[in-house]
Amino acid sequence: MSGDSESDAFEAAVPLSQRAMAARPAPYLDDLNPEQRAAVLAPDGPVLMLAGAGTGKTKALTARIVHLLTTGKARPNEILAVTFTNKAAREMKDRVGRMLGQVEGMPWMGTFHSISVKILRRHAELVGLKSNFTILDTDDQIRLLKQLIVAENIDEKRWPARLLAGLIDSWKNRAWTPAKVPSSEASAYNNRGTELYQMYQDRLRALNATDFGDLLLHVVTIFQTHPDVLAQYQRWFRYILVDEYQDTNVAQYLWLRLLAQAHRNICCVGDDDQSIYGWRGAEVGNILRFEKDFPGAHVVRLEQNYRSTPHILAAASAVIAANKGRLGKTLWTEREAGEKVRLIGHWDGEEEARWIGDELEALQRGTRAMDPHSLDDMAILVRASHQMRAFEDRFLTIGLPYRVIGGPRFYERLEIRDAMAYFRLAVSPADDLAFERVVNTPKRGLGDTAQQNIQRRARAAGVSLLGGARELLAQGGIGGKGANQLRTFVTSCDAWHYFVANRGNELEIKRYADQLFVLREERSRLLRELELLDENDEARESVEREIVICGARIGRCERDIAILDGNHVLLAEQILEESGYTAMWQADKTPEAPGRLENLKELVKALEQFENLQGFLEHVSLIMENESEEAAEKVSIMTLHAAKGLEFPVVFLPGWEDGLFPSQRSMDESGLKGVEEERRLAYVGITRAEALCTISFAANRRVYGQWQSALPSRFIDELPEAHVEVLTPPGLYGGGYGAAGMQAGFGGGSGIEQRAASADAYNSPGWKRMTERAPTRPMAQPREARNSVIDLDAISSFTLDDRVFHAKFGYGTVVGIEGDKLDVAFDKAGVKKLVARFVLPAHQADDVPF
DNA sequence: GGTCGCTCAATTTTT
DNA sequence: TTGAGCGACC
Numbered sequence: 001m002s003g004d005s006e007s008d009a010f011e012a013a014v015p016l017s018q019r020a021m022a023a024r025p026a027p028y029l030d031d032l033n034p035e036q037r038a039a040v041l042a043p044d045g046p047v048l049m050l051a052g053a054g055t056g057k058t059k060a061l062t063a064r065i066v067h068l069l070t071t072g073k074a075r076p077n078e079i080l081a082v083t084f085t086n087k088a089a090r091e092m093k094d095r096v097g098r099m100l101g102q103v104e105g106m107p108w109m110g111t112f113h114s115i116s117v118k119i120l121r122r123h124a125e126l127v128g129l130k131s132n133f134t135i136l137d138t139d140d141q142i143r144l145l146k147q148l149i150v151a152e153n154i155d156e157k158r159w160p161a162r163l164l165a166g167l168i169d170s171w172k173n174r175a176w177t178p179a180k181v182p183s184s185e186a187s188a189y190n191n192r193g194t195e196l197y198q199m200y201q202d203r204l205r206a207l208n209a210t211d212f213g214d215l216l217l218h219v220v221t222i223f224q225t226h227p228d229v230l231a232q233y234q235r236w237f238r239y240i241l242v243d244e245y246q247d248t249n250v251a252q253y254l255w256l257r258l259l260a261q262a263h264r265n266i267c268c269v270g271d272d273d274q275s276i277y278g279w280r281g282a283e284v285g286n287i288l289r290f291e292k293d294f295p296g297a298h299v300v301r302l303e304q305n306y307r308s309t310p311h312i313l314a315a316a317s318a319v320i321a322a323n324k325g326r327l328g329k330t331l332w333t334e335r336e337a338g339e340k341v342r343l344i345g346h347w348d349g350e351e352e353a354r355w356i357g358d359e360l361e362a363l364q365r366g367t368r369a370m371d372p373h374s375l376d377d378m379a380i381l382v383r384a385s386h387q388m389r390a391f392e393d394r395f396l397t398i399g400l401p402y403r404v405i406g407g408p409r410f411y412e413r414l415e416i417r418d419a420m421a422y423f424r425l426a427v428s429p430a431d432d433l434a435f436e437r438v439v440n441t442p443k444r445g446l447g448d449t450a451q452q453n454i455q456r457r458a459r460a461a462g463v464s465l466l467g468g469a470r471e472l473l474a475q476g477g478i479g480g481k482g483a484n485q486l487r488t489f490v491t492s493c494d495a496w497h498y499f500v501a502n503r504g505n506e507l508e509i510k511r512y513a514d515q516l517f518v519l520r521e522e523r524s525r526l527l528r529e530l531e532l533l534d535e536n537d538e539a540r541e542s543v544e545r546e547i548v549i550c551g552a553r554i555g556r557c558e559r560d561i562a563i564l565d566g567n568h569v570l571l572a573e574q575i576l577e578e579s580g581y582t583a584m585w586q587a588d589k590t591p592e593a594p595g596r597l598e599n600l601k602e603l604v605k606a607l608e609q610f611e612n613l614q615g616f617l618e619h620v621s622l623i624m625e626n627e628s629e630e631a632a633e634k635v636s637i638m639t640l641h642a643a644k645g646l647e648f649p650v651v652f653l654p655g656w657e658d659g660l661f662p663s664q665r666s667m668d669e670s671g672l673k674g675v676e677e678e679r680r681l682a683y684v685g686i687t688r689a690e691a692l693c694t695i696s697f698a699a700n701r702r703v704y705g706q707w708q709s710a711l712p713s714r715f716i717d718e719l720p721e722a723h724v725e726v727l728t729p730p731g732l733y734g735g736g737y738g739a740a741g742m743q744a745g746f747g748g749g750s751g752i753e754q755r756a757a758s759a760d761a762y763n764s765p766g767w768k769r770m771t772e773r774a775p776t777r778p779m780a781q782p783r784e785a786r787n788s789v790i791d792l793d794a795i796s797s798f799t800l801d802d803r804v805f806h807a808k809f810g811y812g813t814v815v816g817i818e819g820d821k822l823d824v825a826f827d828k829a830g831v832k833k834l835v836a837r838f839v840l841p842a843h844q845a846d847d848v849p850f
Numbered sequence: 851g852g853t854c855g856c857t858c859a860a861t862t863t864t865t
Numbered sequence: 866t867t868g869a870g871c872g873a874c875c
Binding site for chain 2: 385
Binding site: 157386389702703704705706 | 866867870871
């Protein structure tokens with residue numbers, strides 16, 4: 001960059017007064033490029049930072065915040081900075097903190113949801129809630145809906161609660177309260193959607209609860225119906241900054257627009273090309289319309305990419321260029337050309353996983369073109385999570401360490417939710433949803449009948465379920481073993497709540513301290529007694545036992561005091577212990593049980609960061625994340641969606657087949673709009689790569705146990721030839737996929753159909769181009785080829801002869817081709833196995849027992 | 851109340 | 866193929 005163009009851009013973007021200000025030393029501006037600087041110094045009023053992938057948008061955004069603070073334009077509490085994820089919020093906080101040397105005092109930096117909660121707690125009564133409302137997650141939401149559906153005598157099979165939940169969510173995303181749902185939606189959910197939505201909202205209000213969608217919607221409602229409240233926040237937030245603006249939905253858009261009306265100092269950062277959440281309500285339109293919504297908006301483009309090589313950028317740009325209705329950006333980089341994007345086709349998905357596994361190992365060792373890479377630098381990005389299985393299978397076989405990113409969120413896991421329900425019950429005994437969840441977990445012999453009795457009793461008496469249970473016990477309305485267990489449960493709940501309610505209560509602590517004193521006296525007395533007893537005295541044993549019991553009591557008493565004194569971590573442990581929940585998992589012999597216990601430990605550990613249980617519960621549904629940092633090097637497997645915002649030197653993009661990617665469903669449901677969103681996903685995928693990006697596809701893939709053949713993705717035809725290297729298909733199948741595959745016995749199903757479908761595939765432009773360029777290589781003629789596992793000990797001789805290996809074993813000869821790697825793996829019993837795709841001579845095929 | 855076996859469905863996911 | 870959910874049975 002020459003100094004001239006830098007200052008030109010600077011002067012064009014920045015008015016004199018600010019230039020004067022910026023002329024003073026401002027360290028946060030030092031390592032910004034001219035584009036970023038222009039964005040940071042853009043004048044007050046609406047600003048749109050159009051930031052392409054890898055252009056340092058977070059850097060620019062945080063620098064603007066720092067700029068606002070250091071130039072005295074706003075105090076920390078006058079800046080509202082919103083993100084979508086906690087991770088993004090945290091990163092922003094970290095960065096601002098690093099630049100300013102302190103993190104304090106930015107109370108309004110967080111996610112849309114966390115900020116909404118903050119606002120809503122202050123004004124809950126305006127929407128009929130109390131300020132201590134609970135936040136239900138998806139699971140609770142669905143259980144609640146199920147109850148409504150059952151109560152309404154609706155066939156839950158034909159009209160699943162999940163469907164209704166999705167519907168209500170989408171309405172909330174569009175900021176439609178029940179009254180505002182347009183009549184065009186009247187037919188939804190068997191004509192009863194709107195009605196059930198209203199009932200659901202009533203029920204939530206009765207439970208003093210909200211779901212995620214409500215957090216935003218209630219705030220919007222309050223702003224719309226209480227101008228005084230709105231005005232207060234408008235005055236408060238002098239500057240508003242929004243990350244990932246392209247992902248905002250209508251509710252979030254309204255939320256922002258209402259708040260921004262007064263000062264109009266709203267700075268949105270986003271990339272219309274990376275809008276990939278349309279299916280959950282995100283409106284690309286919001287960012288496309290920005291200049292109309294905020295007249296006089298200052299638009300700054302960040303186009304210098306620091307992440308990827310020119311080849312990778314060119315490939316991504318070419319693909320995304322096929323989309324219409326973009327704001328348009330031209331990414332550029334100063335990096336060296338590097339490797340071209342690689343494109344390779346495979347016979348089937350297993351072959352693909354195999355090849356990628358080999359590539360990963362090669363890259364780990366280092367190749368001619370690339371220095372050795374850590375597995376941490378490599379990622380496999382798939383369209384749909386079921387694609388992950390092929391890779392997991394393969395990597396387990398060859399012992400390649402991997403991590404799957406974006407499984408179920410930590411707090412969504414069964415055991416975590418159960419534990420949380422226990423905590424909720426301790427904090428608020430009237431939490432009926434929590435009660436329902438854990439009353440029979442672990443099993444307490446309280447089945448449907450017993451639970452229904454409790455429900456009925458509670459409703460009749462107008463008390464909580466816990467209260468209902470208590471009454472039922474008092475009246476003897478429940479019999480058998482269930483009764484005793486229920487009594488224990490109720491007593492435990494009372495005890496837990498006692499500790500929560502009397503936290504820091506001096507009188508109670510004193511009471512326990514007195515008790516402790518008595519117990520200690522008792523123990524001293526017993527010890528003295530023991531000393532007086534003869535070695536062989538028969539009474540000795542019973543005294544010893546009493547000492548042990550007394551010791552245990554002292555321990556418990558000390559613990560109780562610690563809990564009363566405010567040690568909520570201990571309380572949590574005690575709850576899990578006393579309820580039998582930990583024991584339940586300890587007794588569980590299924591393979592996932594140890595992991596669940598591990599998670600429970602993590603949960604308890606996470607508690608330490610909070611003041612008390614309430615504080616924890618208040619935030620946990622919004623904050624908790626699954627972040628156990630393992631040290632070991634691992635290749636990452638994740639969906640394209642989960643990869644947004646991440647970057648890796650080496651990226652593999654498998655499964656580029658029409659129907660899978662772009663996804664058929666997306667195309668069916670949303671037509672051209674769907675394809676465009678899929679294309680943005682392709683763009684996101686390619687731009688994750690820093691140095692090496694490999695796209696692959698397979699002619700056949702097993703989906704839900706069925707073999708399907710596919711066409712290469714239409715996006716492959718959009719890749720620019722000059723920046724793509726088409727790899728020769730590997731080893732055995734060089735240039736002759738169809739024939740080899742057929743002979744090899746892959747494909748299943750009807751041979752004729754299979755062949756016809758495959759023939760189509762080979763006529764597609766993508767495939768043709770690939771095969772045209774790929775020089776055919778002499779090929780072994782396999783009669784039988786499969787993946788299999790052979791006992792290593794069974795191999796009696798092994799020879800490698802011009803790319804072909806022969807391994808003799810008990811049943812015949814295993815023949816493999818170089819490139820079809822021999823892998824040593826261990827089976828469950830720890831026996832060494834040889835894993836190979838092998839080829840058997842025809843005459844021996846019958847002798848082989850697999 | 852717990853377990854077994856049948857049927858049915860099956861993108862993407864944050865808060 | 867896998868998994869969840871449900872009904873029948875012990």
